[in-house]
Amino acid sequence: MLNDGHFRTTELSLAVALSLHGYTPVLERRGSGQKVLFCFNPRDAGRDSELADLVTEFESDELLVEPKAFVIAQKRLREQLYDLLGVRKKREIQHRI
Numbered sequence: 027m028l029n030d031g032h033f034r035t036t037e038l039s040l041a042v043a044l045s046l047h048g049y050t051p052v053l054e055r056r057g058s059g060q061k062v063l064f065c066f067n068p069r070d071a072g073r074d075s076e077l078a079d080l081v082t083e084f085e086s087d088e089l090l091v092e093p094k095a096f097v098i099a100q101k102r103l104r105e106q107l108y109d110l111l112g113v114r115k116k117r118e119i120q121h122r123i
Contacts, residue, residue: 033066033077038107040064040084042100046091047080051103053110060111064103 034054035041041051041064051064068077083089107113 031068033068033081034063036061036063038064038100038103040081041066042096042103043084043089043091044077044080045099045103046095047076049077049080053106055110060113062107062110 033044036056044064044066045051048070049066049068050070051066054063054065055061056063066077068075080089
């Protein structure tokens with residue numbers, strides 16, 4: 027979805043894939059619940075038209091990323107998400123018990 031020139035998605039895997047292609051996600055909380063939007067500015071990576079192409083490739087299962095890099099980037103983005111929502115990871119809670 028493109029609003030005000032930015033691309034927004036709620037899909038974590040798409041946000042991770044775009045981040046691996048040089049786009050920096052900005053996380054926005056949606057309402058008072060646990061819903062978060064990953065927002066991308068197409069001009070951040072200096073490639074305005076490429077963002078739409080990457081989204082199309084992702085949606086058609088053609089976008090390639092290196093698996094290990096994906097897992098690492100997903101972990102980092104998930105940590106940002108948890109920080110924004112104020113959610114602790116289960117592992118951190120278990121260590122306190």
